[in-house]
Amino acid sequence: MALIKSISGIRGTIGGSIGEGLNPLDTVKFVSAYATFIKKTTKVGTNKIVVGRDARISGAMMDQIVVGTLMGIGFDVVNIGLATTPTTEVAVVMENACGGIILTASHNPRQWNALKLLNSDGEFLNAVEGNEVLRLAESEDFVYADVDGLGKVFTKDYTDAHIQAVLDLDLVDVEAIKAADFKVAIDCVNSVGGIVLPKLLKSLGVSEVFELYCEPHGDFPHNPEPLPEHLTDISSLMSKAGADVGFVVDPDVDRLAIICENGDMFGEEYTLVAVADYILKHTPGNTVSNLSSSRALRDITQKYGQTYTAAAVGEVNVTSKMKETGAVIGGEGNGGIIYPASHYGRDALVGIALFLSHLAHEKKKVSEIRAELPQYFIAKQKVELTPDIDVDAILEAVKKRFSSYDVTDIDGVKIDFPDKWVHLRKSNTEPIIRVYSEASTMQEAEAVGAEVMDIIKELAK
Template identity: 60%
Template sequence: MSLIKSISGIRGTIGGKVNDNLTPLDVVKFASAFGTWLQNNKNKKDLTLVIGRDARISGGMVSSLVTATLQGLGINVVDLGLSTTPTVEIMVPELKADGGIILTASHNPKQWNALKLLNEKGEFISGENGAEMLAIAESEDFNFAEVDDLGKYETRDDAFDIHIQQILDLPMVDVEAIKAKKFKVVLDAVNSTGGIAIPMLLDKLGCETVKLYCEPNGQFPHNPEPLKEHLGDICELVKKENADFGVVVDPDVDRLALIDEKGEMFGEEYTLVAIADYLLKNKNGVAISNLSSSRALRDIAQNHHSEYFASAVGEVNVVTLMKEKNAVIGGEGNGGIIYPDLHYGRDSLVGVALFLTYLAKENKTVSELRAGYPSYFMGKKKIELTPEINVDDILTKMEKEYQNEEVSTIDGVKIDFENNWVHLRKSNTEPIIRIYTEAKSQEEADQLADEIIAKINSLI
C-alpha cells in the first residue's frame, strides 16, 4: 500500500497506517495544509472551496473528512457531490471560488483515492505552490477557527447542466449537425460519474446511448484505465448493437478512449489527433502535447500548416506551454483533451462533443476517419536501477551519445530520429528508467527500445 505526496495532490490507498496510506488522519492533514496555504496566500477573510468526487467506494468518507476539515479552518464549502474532474474545474471560476479539491484517484483501482488541488482558475496548482503546501503539511502549522467562525456548507446539483451548456455554446460544437446524424453510441463509464454526465451530454446532442457499466457505485467491473486489454466488453457490445462508435472514460472523466464501429480501438493517442485535425482544419494555430505522446499530432499540425510543440510530461506542464504558445488545442496521448476555449483542463465531455461534430461534418465512419491518420506504434519498457547507478549521469551520457540527432532535455532525454523516437525518463515513484519508443511498426518500436537498453547498459 502507498501514500504518494506530489505537487499536484495526495494519492494513496485507503486503510492501513498513518503516513503510509491515505488514512482519515492523512486526509485531514493534507486538507488542512491546502486550506491553510490558501488562507496564507489570499487577501480576504471569507474563502470558498468547491469540492466534488468520483463514485469510488471511499468517496463519501473522504468527502466528509475534507468538508469538515475545511469548515474547521473557517473555509466555506460548495459540495458538488458526485462529479467529474472537468466539472469541478469548470465550477471553481463559475462560482468565483478561491480553489477546489477533486476527490479522485483517476484511473487507479478502487483501493485508491486522492485529493487533487485546484487554484482559483480551476486549474491544478503549480509546482511551486504544491511544494509550499507540502511544507505546511510537514510542519502541521494549522490554526483552526473558533466556533463562531466555522465555514458554511452548501450543495449544488446543477454543475453538470452548467458544464454541458458551456460545451453546447462553443462555436466549434455543431449541435444541429450532430442531431441530424442520430448517432448511436455505446458508453463504458466503469461504474463512475461518467455514467451520469456523458449520457446527459449525448441526450442534448440527439444521440442514442447504450449504457455499459454506468451505475455510479464505484464497483469497477474491470481495470479502470481505458486501455485495450481492459475493454473487451464494450468492443463486443459496439458490434452487437450496430453502434456508430463506443466511448470509454476513466472514473473521473478526464481521459477519453474511442471504439470504432467494428469494435476496434481507435487508439488513445488518436483521440487528441482527431480532435486537433478538426480544429486545425478550421483555424491555423498551435497544437501541444507532451514528449511521450505520439508524433501523429505533429504530423497533423504540419498538414494544416500549423505549429506543434511538446512539453514535459504532466498536465500542468502541458497547460503552461499551451498558455505560452496560445495553443488552439492540447492534451496528452492518454486520451486527455484540453480545449482552452472552454477551460485549461483535460475534459472528456468536450472531447466527445468535438469528436461528434467532426464525425458529423466528415460524413465518414469512425474506422474511415482513423484510416486517414499516420499509423504509429508505441513501446514502453523500463530498466531496473540499483542504488549505485547515477541516473542523471546516464541521461547526460545518452544526450552526448546522440548529440547529432534532435535531442530534448526538458524532461529526461528525448531523441528524435528521422522515422522514430525514444524518450528516457527517471521515475518519480520507482527506482527505474522508463523507456518510451514510437515507430512505424510494433516490432520496430520494441527493437528500438531494446537497442537503447543495450546502449544504456554499455554506459553503466
Template identity: 60%
Template sequence: MSLIKSISGLRGTVGGKVGETLTPIDVAKFTAGFGMWIKERHSEPKVVIGRDARPSGSTFRSIVESTLRAQGIDVVDLDLSTTPTVEMAVVNENAQGGIILTASHNPSGWNALKLLNENGEFISAEDGKKVLEWAESADLEFVDPKKFGSYDTNDSYIDWHIDQILALDLVNVEAIKAAGFKVAVDAVNSTGGIAVPKLLKKLNVEVTELYCEPNGVFPHNPEPLPENITHICSEIAGGNYDLGFVVDPDVDRLVMVCEDGVSFGEEYTLVAVADYVLKKKPGNTVSNLSSTRALRDVTEKNGGSYTASAVGEVNVVTEMKAQNAVIGGEGNGGVILPELHYGRDALVGIALFLSHLAEFGKSVSMLRSTYPNYHISKNKIELDPSLDLDKVLEGLKAQYSKNKFTTIDGLKIEFDKEWVHLRRSNTEPIIRIYAESESQSTADHLAQKLMMDIKELITPV
C-alpha cells in the same frame, strides 16, 4: 502499498500505516496544508470539492470538507462529479481553489487529492511545494467554531458543464442530432456514467450504457488502454453501432472505439479533435513529449505550429498559454480546449469528435485511416530507490550525443520520425519508457534497446 507526496498532489493506496499509505490522517494533513496555502493568498476563501465514485471517496470527502471548514474556509461540495466539471465550477463560483478526490486511472484501491488554483487549473510546482511544506508544518492553524466556514452542496454542475459545451460554436449540435448516431459507453462504473449519457442524450444520440452505474466497482483496469476495454470492443463488433466511447474514472481521458470494434487509439483522440478544431479555427497546438508525432503532422498540415511540453497537465497548459494554442492536451486521451477551460475534458472531446464525424459523413474507421499511422510502445520499470536516474540520463546523453535530444522532462532522443522518451512518473514509483515508430515492432525494439542501455549503465563491470 504506497504513498506518493509530490507537487502534483497526494496519491496512494488506501489503508495501512500513516505516512506509508493513504490514510484519513494523511488526507487531513494534506488538506490542511492546502487550506493554509489558500488562506495565505485570500482573505475570504472558498473551495469547491468533488469526487469520483471509488469506494473511499465518500469518507475522504467528509474529511476534506470538515478540515477546510475548521480552517474558516467556505466549501461548495459537488460530491459525485468529474474533474473538468470541478475545474469549471471553481471559476463559476468565484472560488479560490478546488480539491478533486480521484486517483484517475489507478485501480479502485487507490485515491488521491488533485489540487486546483483560483483559475480552476492544477497548481504549479512552486505552489505544490508550498502546500507540501505546510502539510508537514507544526504551524497548521484552525479557527474558533463560531468562525467555521459555510457548507453548501450543488449537484447541478454536470448539467451546467454540458450546457456550456453545447453552447460552443465549434460543437455542431444540429449535425450530430441529424446523424442519428448509435453508441456504446463504458464509464468504468464511475462518474462518467452520470455525465456521458446525459451529454449524448441531449444530442439525441442512442446510448447503450456499459458499466455506467457510479458505484465505484471498476469492472476492469480503469486505464482506457486497448487491453482493458475488450468488453466494449466485443459489444460493438457484435452489434450495430457507429462507435463507442470509453472514459476513465474522473472523465478527463477519452478513448473511442471504431464501428468494427477496433480501438481508435488513445493517442489519436487528441489528433482527431485537433484536426477538426484547426479546420475551423487555425492556430497552434501543444502536447507533451510522450505524445504521438501525428499531432505535429496534422497541425503543420493545417498551417499551424506544434510545440512539445514536459509531461503533466500543468506543463501542457503553461505551454499552451505561451504559444496561444487553440487546442492541446496529452496523448493519453486528454483534450484541452481553451475556449471552454484549461483542463483535460472528455466531455468536450466527445462533443467535438461527434461534430467531426457528423461533418465527415463516413465511418469512424475511415476517419482514423486519414491520419498518419504511428505506433507507440509504452513500457515501465519499477523504480529502485537506489537508482541514480540523473546519472543514467547523463550516460544515455553521452551514448546518443549525435542524435537530437530534449531534457526538459527526463530524456527524449529522436531518430528522424522515431523517438524514445525516458522519464520518472509523477504519479507512480516507476520509470516510464515510451518509443514511437511507424511500425509497432520497431517501436518495441527501440524501447527494449533503451532498457538494455539502462541495464548496462547500472550493472557494475
C-alpha cells in the same frame, strides 16, 4: 499500503497506519496545508472552495473528512458531490472560488483515492505551489478557526451547467450531430461518467445510447485505466448493438478512449489527434502535447501550416506551454483533450462533443477517419535498476551518446530521429527508467526502444 505525496496532491491506498496509506489523519493534515496555502495566497474576493468527487467506494468517507477540515480552517465549501474532474474545474470558475479539491485517484484501481488540488482558475497547482503545500503539511504550520469563524457548506450540482457550457462551444455542432442520427455505446466503469455521459449524449441529439457499466457505485468491473486490454466488453458490444462509435472514460472522466464501429480500438494517442484535426480545420493555431505523446499531432499541425510544441509530461506543464504558445488545442496522448475555448483542463465531455461534430461533418465511419490520420505505433517499456544507481548520470550519458540527433532534456531525455523517437524518463517513485518509443511500425518502435535500453543496462553496470 501506499501513500504518495507529490506536488500535484496526495494519493494512496485506503487504510493502514499513519504515513502508510491514505487514512483520515493524513487526509486532515494535507487538506489543512492546502487550505492554509490558499488562505495565504488567494487574490479572489470570496471564501469558497469547491469539492467534487468520483464514485469510488471510499469517496463518501473522504468527502466528509475534507469538507469538515476546510470548514474547520474557516472556508465555506461548495460541495458538488459526484462530479467529473473537469466539472469540478469548471465549477471553481463559475463559483469564483479560491480553489477546489477533487477526490479521485483517476485511473488507479478501487483501493486507491487521492486529493487533487486546484487554484482559483480551476487548474492544478504548479510545482512551486505544490511544494509549498507539501512544506506546510510537514511543518503542520496551520491554525484552525474559532467557533465564530467556522465555514459553512453549500450543496450544488454542476453537471447540467458543465454540459450546457460544452453545448455552447462554437465548434460543437449539435444540429449536425442530430442529423447524423448516431448510435453510441459507452463504458463508464461504474463511476461518475455514468451520470454525465448519458445526459450529454441526449443533449447532443444522439438517437440511441447503449450503456455499459453506468451505475455510479465505484465497484469497477475491470481495470479502470482505458487501455485496449481492459476494453473487451465494449468492443464486443459494438457489433451487437450496431453502434457508430464507442466512448470509454476513466473514473473521473478526464481521459477519453474511442472505439471504432467494428470494435477496433481507435487508439488513446489518436483521441487528441482526431479532435485537433477538426479544430485546426476551423480554427488556425498552434498545438501542444507532452514529450511522450505521438508525433501524429505534430504532423497534423504542420499540415495546416501551424506550429507544434512539446511540453514536459504532466497536465500543468502542457497547459503552461499552451498559454505560452497561444495553442488552440492541446493535451496528452492518454486521451486527454485540453481545449482553451472551454477551459484549461483535460475534459472527456468536450472531447466527445468535438469528436461527434467531426464525425458528423466528415460523414465517414470512425475506422475511416482513423485510417486517414498519420500512422504511428508506440512501445512503452521500462528498465529496472538497483536503488544505488545514479539514474541522472545515466540519462546524461545517453544524452551525450545521441548528441548528433535532436535531443530534448526538459523532462528526462528525448531523442528525435528523422523517422522515430525515444523518450527516457526516470520514475519518481521507484528505481526504473521508463522508455517510450514511436515509429511507423510496432516492430521498429520496439527495436529502437530495445537499442536504447541495452545502452542503459550497459551504463548501469
